[in-house]
Amino acid sequence: MPLLSTQLIDHLDNSLQGKGSAETDELIQADPETALEWQHLRLAVDTIQDVGLFEQVESVKAVWKAQQADDAKPAGASIRTLYRNVMRVAACLLVIAGGAGVFKYSTTSSTGLYNKYYLSYTLNANRGAAAPNAIDAAYDQKNWTAVLSLFAVSPEKNNKSYFLAGMADLELKKYDDAVGKFEQVLAANLQSGDNYFQDEAEFYLAMTCLARNDVNEAIPLIGKIKANKNHLFHETVGKMSSLDLRIAQYRNSK
Amino acid sequence: MKAAEKFTDAGLVAAIGDPALLNKAILFLYQQYSASTCSFIMSYGASEQDAEDVFQETVLSFIEIVKKGKYRGDASIKTFLVSIARNIWLNEVKKKERAGFREMQYEKGRDPHEADISDHISDLEKKRQLRELLYKLGEPCRKLLMLYYYDSLSMREILEHLPYENEQVVRNKKYKCLQQLTEYIKENPAVAYQINESIK
Numbered sequence: 001m002p003l004l005s006t007q008l009i010d011h012l013d014n015s016l017q018g019k020g021s022a023e024t025d026e027l028i029q030a031d032p033e034t035a036l037e038w039q040h041l042r043l044a045v046d047t048i049q050d051v052g053l054f055e056q057v058e059s060v061k062a063v064w065k066a067q068q069a070d071d072a073k074p075a076g077a078s079i080r081t082l083y084r085n086v087m088r089v090a091a092c093l094l095v096i097a098g099g100a101g102v103f104k105y106s107t108t109s110s111t112g113l114y115n116k117y118y119l120s121y122t123l124n125a126n127r128g129a130a131a132p133n134a135i136d137a138a139y140d141q142k143n144w145t146a147v148l149s150l151f152a153v154s155p156e157k158n159n160k161s162y163f164l165a166g167m168a169d170l171e172l173k174k175y176d177d178a179v180g181k182f183e184q185v186l187a188a189n190l191q192s193g194d195n196y197f198q199d200e201a202e203f204y205l206a207m208t209c210l211a212r213n214d215v216n217e218a219i220p221l222i223g224k225i226k227a228n229k230n231h232l233f234h235e236t237v238g239k240m241s242s243l244d245l246r247i248a249q250y251r252n253s254k
Numbered sequence: 255m256k257a258a259e260k261f262t263d264a265g266l267v268a269a270i271g272d273p274a275l276l277n278k279a280i281l282f283l284y285q286q287y288s289a290s291t292c293s294f295i296m297s298y299g300a301s302e303q304d305a306e307d308v309f310q311e312t313v314l315s316f317i318e319i320v321k322k323g324k325y326r327g328d329a330s331i332k333t334f335l336v337s338i339a340r341n342i343w344l345n346e347v348k349k350k351e352r353a354g355f356r357e358m359q360y361e362k363g364r365d366p367h368e369a370d371i372s373d374h375i376s377d378l379e380k381k382r383q384l385r386e387l388l389y390k391l392g393e394p395c396r397k398l399l400m401l402y403y404y405d406s407l408s409m410r411e412i413l414e415h416l417p418y419e420n421e422q423v424v425r426n427k428k429y430k431c432l433q434q435l436t437e438y439i440k441e442n443p444a445v446a447y448q449i450n451e452s453i454k
Contacts, residue, residue: 006429016403037436043445044435045403047384050314051396052404054385057313060280064288180417186394187417202393220396224389 005037012041055220062246069247110218110248114210117240121167121200135161144168159185159196163204170204175212179205199225199232206237215249263331270320283313287332291339300343308346312339349379380445387438395431402428 011024028038123136135154138146151157151165166181185201188194202221209218222245225237259278261269266282269275291312292305300308315338319325325334388396394416401407401415409421418424439445 005433009429009432040436040439041432043384043439044432047381047388047435047439048399048403050318050381051385051388052400053314053317056276057280057310057317060277061284061310064281064284183394183417186392190392190394205393220389221393224393227389 008034008038008041012038012045016045059216059249063250065243066247066250069243108244108247108251110210110213110215110252113240113244113248114207117236118207118211119236121204123164135164139164139168142171144171148172159188159194159201162188163197163200166201166208167204170208170211173211175208178208179212182208202231203233203237210248213252215245215252219245219249263327266331267320267325267327270317276317280313280317283316283335284309287335290332291335294336295339295343298340298343299347304343304346308339308342311342315342345379383442383445384439387435387442390438391431391435395427395434398424398428399431399435 007024008028011020011028014020028034123139135147135150138150145168147168148165151161151168154161162181162184166178166185169175169178169181182201182205185197186205189196189198189201202225206218206221206225209215209221222237222240225231225233226240228234231237259282261279261282266279269279269282288309291309292302295305295308296302312335316325316331316335319338329337388399391399398412398416401412402409407415409424412418412424413421416424418427
């Protein structure tokens with residue numbers, strides 16, 4: 001009898017912890033269909049581990065690059081030659097370039113990126129429900145506390161209300177609360193297979209992560225939006241410099 | 255530049271196997287070997303960006319080879335990295351269908367130990383496709399699977415990072431996410447074909 005998918009996953013998890021059972025291995029090998037499923041699961045886990053390593057290497061590479069930028073200093077030797085004046089000019093240019101690098105490093109921060117790229121969200125009549133409700137009205141009036149109060153007592157919460165409440169949290173700088181609500185939208189879509197307010201939640205979750213200096217969480221989201229040309233915020237995110245993000249990440253890790 | 259931890263070849267191999275030292279090992283690889291390896295690749299026609307990408311894949315491949323115990327140490331790490339980088343670039347050149355004579359130049363210069371890594375390198379394109387599938391899953395699933403299978407966190411520890419009610423909810427979500435990723439893999443014709451062939 002073929003093993004259930006969940007049984008295979010349990011066996012895989014146990015095997016990764018060195019607790020695999022030889023009996024289950026035999027059952028897997030005895031049934032070609034189960035063996036195929038097992039191979040797919042193994043490949044899925046290999047993929048996750050590969051992506052983990054890929055992101056870790058990228059992160060360290062960013063640190064290395066930031067260190068290089070940090071150390072971009074003009075040569076100190078004083079050379080007295082016929083070309084002294086030329087060298088002085090070159091040295092000045094190097095100082096300016098080095099200074100620009102240092103300035104870039106010292107002025108680039110997670111919250112700075114948030115302030116630079118944050119867009120206030122305006123409700124689109126076409127995007128919302130057919131009949132505007134009290135939360136929409138409070139949101140349109142930028143009455144953030146009212147949005148949150150109405151959301152709290154709302155009997156029927158959906159992705160839109162979670163998103164608007166998350167935006168209200170964000171406007172009130174209640175970042176942890178905002179993250180929870182945006183993640184709820186993403187989790188609900190994941191479960192239902194819908195995309196209702198998916199793009200909005202992804203972008204503003206990334207923004208919230210930047211606002212609370214959590215660049216490590218923001219970078220994968222931003223990368224995902226950059227990779228998707230159909231994403232509502234693709235153009236906005238496309239303006240973000242990867243170097244700026246990596247500098248902010250490095251500064252946060254210090 | 256801030257002084258990095260110095261490693262001997264043996265020390266570096268050991269550090270790669272230790273999760274607590276892996277970041278230091280990667281930083282050392284970049285500080286020590288990035289410039290020379292990139293120069294080498296650029297001398298064969300790669301742009302600076304190409305060379306940088308090749309070196310990143312080189313580091314990934316080297317770490318995986320070491321973790322699988324396939325680095326035997328009969329060539330120095332510097333030589334080994336250059337061999338990996340050359341293989342990766344050769345594959346890139348093939349993929350982009352660049353001038354055939356360049357490939358012949360590479361083939362002539364191949365070192366004997368390159369055969370050890372060629373199988374690994376040939377999987378790179380497949381890996382790139384698979385990475386895309388994980389991103390396609392969406393952030394909540396990607397994060398959950400990474401926390402469990404890469405960071406090796408327990409269900410209880412994952413609860414501290416993600417907004418789920420209890421460990422059972424996390425466990426159920428993990429099942430679904432992994433099953434979804436497996437479905438994506440099955441739908442990827444090239445990958446599915448390779449697996450089907452491998453178990454025949």
